[in-house]
Amino acid sequence: MCGIVGYIGYKDTKDILLNGLAKLEYRGYDSAGMAVLDEETINLFKVKGRIAALRKRTEDTGLATMGIGHTRWATHGAPSADNAHPHQSASGRFTLVHNGVIENYQELKEDYLDGVAFGSETDTEVIVQLVETNYERYQDTAEAFRQTISLLRGSYAIGLIDREDHETIYVAKNKSPLLVGLGDGFNVVTSDAMATLKETDQYLEIFDQEIVLVSRHFVEVQKLSGTVVNRQPFTAQIDVSDTEKGTYPHFMLKEIDEQPFVMRRIIQEYQDERDRLKLDQDVRNAMKACDRIYIIAAGTSYHAGLVGKQFLEKMAGIPAEVHVASEFSYNMPLLSENPLFVFISQSGETADSRSVLVKIKEMGHQALTITNVPGSTLSREADFTLHLHAGPEIAVASTKAYTAQIAVLAILAVDTARAKGMKLDFDPLQELAIVANAMEVLTDQKETIEELVRDNLGTTRNAFFIGRSSDYFVCLEGALKLKEISYIQAEGFAGGELKHGTIALIEEGTPVIALATQENVNYSIRSNVQEVAARGANDMILSMKGLEQDTDAFVVPHVHELLTPLVSVVPMQLLAYYAALHRDCDVDKPRNLAKSVTVE
Numbered sequence: 001m002c003g004i005v006g007y008i009g010y011k012d013t014k015d016i017l018l019n020g021l022a023k024l025e026y027r028g029y030d031s032a033g034m035a036v037l038d039e040e041t042i043n044l045f046k047v048k049g050r051i052a053a054l055r056k057r058t059e060d061t062g063l064a065t066m067g068i069g070h071t072r073w074a075t076h077g078a079p080s081a082d083n084a085h086p087h088q089s090a091s092g093r094f095t096l097v098h099n100g101v102i103e104n105y106q107e108l109k110e111d112y113l114d115g116v117a118f119g120s121e122t123d124t125e126v127i128v129q130l131v132e133t134n135y136e137r138y139q140d141t142a143e144a145f146r147q148t149i150s151l152l153r154g155s156y157a158i159g160l161i162d163r164e165d166h167e168t169i170y171v172a173k174n175k176s177p178l179l180v181g182l183g184d185g186f187n188v189v190t191s192d193a194m195a196t197l198k199e200t201d202q203y204l205e206i207f208d209q210e211i212v213l214v215s216r217h218f219v220e221v222q223k224l225s226g227t228v229v230n231r232q233p234f235t236a237q238i239d240v241s242d243t244e245k246g247t248y249p250h251f252m253l254k255e256i257d258e259q260p261f262v263m264r265r266i267i268q269e270y271q272d273e274r275d276r277l278k279l280d281q282d283v284r285n286a287m288k289a290c291d292r293i294y295i296i297a298a299g300t301s302y303h304a305g306l307v308g309k310q311f312l313e314k315m316a317g318i319p320a321e322v323h324v325a326s327e328f329s330y331n332m333p334l335l336s337e338n339p340l341f342v343f344i345s346q347s348g349e350t351a352d353s354r355s356v357l358v359k360i361k362e363m364g365h366q367a368l369t370i371t372n373v374p375g376s377t378l379s380r381e382a383d384f385t386l387h388l389h390a391g392p393e394i395a396v397a398s399t400k401a402y403t404a405q406i407a408v409l410a411i412l413a414v415d416t417a418r419a420k421g422m423k424l425d426f427d428p429l430q431e432l433a434i435v436a437n438a439m440e441v442l443t444d445q446k447e448t449i450e451e452l453v454r455d456n457l458g459t460t461r462n463a464f465f466i467g468r469s470s471d472y473f474v475c476l477e478g479a480l481k482l483k484e485i486s487y488i489q490a491e492g493f494a495g496g497e498l499k500h501g502t503i504a505l506i507e508e509g510t511p512v513i514a515l516a517t518q519e520n521v522n523y524s525i526r527s528n529v530q531e532v533a534a535r536g537a538n539d540m541i542l543s544m545k546g547l548e549q550d551t552d553a554f555v556v557p558h559v560h561e562l563l564t565p566l567v568s569v570v571p572m573q574l575l576a577y578y579a580a581l582h583r584d585c586d587v588d589k590p591r592n593l594a595k596s597v598t599v600e
């Protein structure tokens with residue numbers, strides 16, 4: 001959460017910061033700010049609201065060639081201009097942006113900052129006030145910065161500028177993502193390479209507990225102890241056009257439409273020249289060697305994990321359990337003798353998942369991360385990575401990453417089964433190709449879904465999704481999509497569970513969306529629909545070709561039974577999209593949310 005961009009060079013900084021922040025807005029968008037250093041002073045701009053408001057606020061700014069900017073997702077202190085970053089020290093000499101949470105900020109305030117007047121309610125302000133206090137003692141900004149950083153507990157990505165130093169942006173990081181981008185006569189700092197791709201595609205990773213001094217012509221990475229670290233840059237493999245909406249009104253719609261293409265790319269990436277599955281031998285060995293898989297994830301990725309568990313158990317014969325990352329530490333199961341942890345995360349930055357990863361690595365276990373961002377924290381810190389190849393996902397509501405996760409999990413399960421010598425009557429690449437075609441048919445049916453929404457979800461305050469077997473998992477995802485972007489109170493239930501309590505909520509006209517793509521439960525889920533219909537529900541059945549009945553609201557093309565979540569979720573995504581549009585909601589940036597949740 002929160003996005004940081006910094007620039008030091010010879011060009012005008014303002015536009016570089018604003019354009020970068022606009023690309024990072026998916027990380028948080030309740031307030032924004034920037035500080036630019038011109039020949040004389042630091043000019044500070046902060047607004048409640050979006051980057052567009054910041055752009056307006058900075059229209060008349062003069063030339064400045066270095067600066068730092070921030071887009072916020074509030075943790076400590078409400079979204080407001082005062083709480084927006086950058087924050088300044090009491091004298092105004094030091095200015096700082098921060099992403100993360102400083103866990104010991106109260107202690108630091110009491111121990112070191114007695115009598116200092118604070119201008120915000122944030123944990124962040126403590127850092128910049130500490131820099132000033134330490135400067136008074138050490139009379140050296142780099143040392144004051146280092147001393148300050150060594151006092152912090154928690155997560156942080158930090159950029160600091162000093163009014164008296166026109167040559168350096170001071171940078172530090174722990175747990176929260178931050179990169180330094182390298183240029184000719186300029187350098188940048190960014191939470192995500194996507195934000196500064198127009199400037200450079202060369203990036204330096206920064207590791208936890210490192211400090212970086214970023215100037216126009218050089219970048220020096222140091223350990224907290226002061227030891228200088230040599231590191232080679234990497235080339236960011238992102239196509240700038242993938243980060244643009246193009247002709248689409250929203251990223252979410254673009255990303256829904258990209259799903260057939262993503263399926264085909266996954267087929268390509270996981271296939272060798274002899275049409276066999278292509279996976280890293282180390283991953284294969286780890287999968288073969290483990291006696292149980294523990295899937296750790298959050299939100300949509302957790303829902304993909306539920307589907308993946310079925311693959312691993314049914315196809316590869318490995319017991320698997322799926323855990324919500326934020327709960328794992330409190331309810332840690334008894335672990336098997338030889339566990340393998342599989343982290344599923346679109347962003348690879350989810351703090352809840354990362355804290356489990358740190359814990360299980362300390363316990364000496366192996367981890368595989370399945371992510372859309374190979375250089376991300378979860379990818380770097382795990383033993384192995386499988387890439388989703390979905391291209392940047394920018395809408396807060398995850399769509400193409402979910403289907404990519406399920407596809408990669410299917411490939412992983414089949415590959416493991418084959419490595420273990422098991423015979424399977426299932427060719428994942430061929431079946432995924434059929435899925436890609438089916439997805440195309442579905443994304444061509446937007447008007448039908450829009451009509452369904454108009455007729456059935458227009459003014460409702462709640463909606464229920466019911467399904468059995470793997471349809472149930474898709475219902476959880478369908479409900480999450482609908483609630484997060486349309487604010488309709490939506491819940492997904494196992495069809496058989498409704499009558500154990502939730503059916504009490506069914507009133508005349510309550511929308512109940514039922515999924516019927518599984519032959520073995522087709523009869524029972526339709527009985528559950530009868531039960532709610534008898535109590536006045538407005539039922540809509542989404543079935544699969546071959547299992548459909550005349551009265552069904554929507555029929556998805558036939559695909560292999562194990563892969564139905566990949567197609568049945570598409571109308572669910574579109575349902576959520578049109579419901580949000582219909583209610584005039586901000587589809588790509590729903591209220592209170594952020595794309596990557598980098599705080600616990």
Ligand code: M6R
Nearest residue numbers: 299300301345346347350397398
């Ligand atoms: O980046 P991750 O996959 O780890 O993110 C996990 C969740 O925060 C994410 O899936 C969230 O639930 C989505 N906004 C749902 O659309």
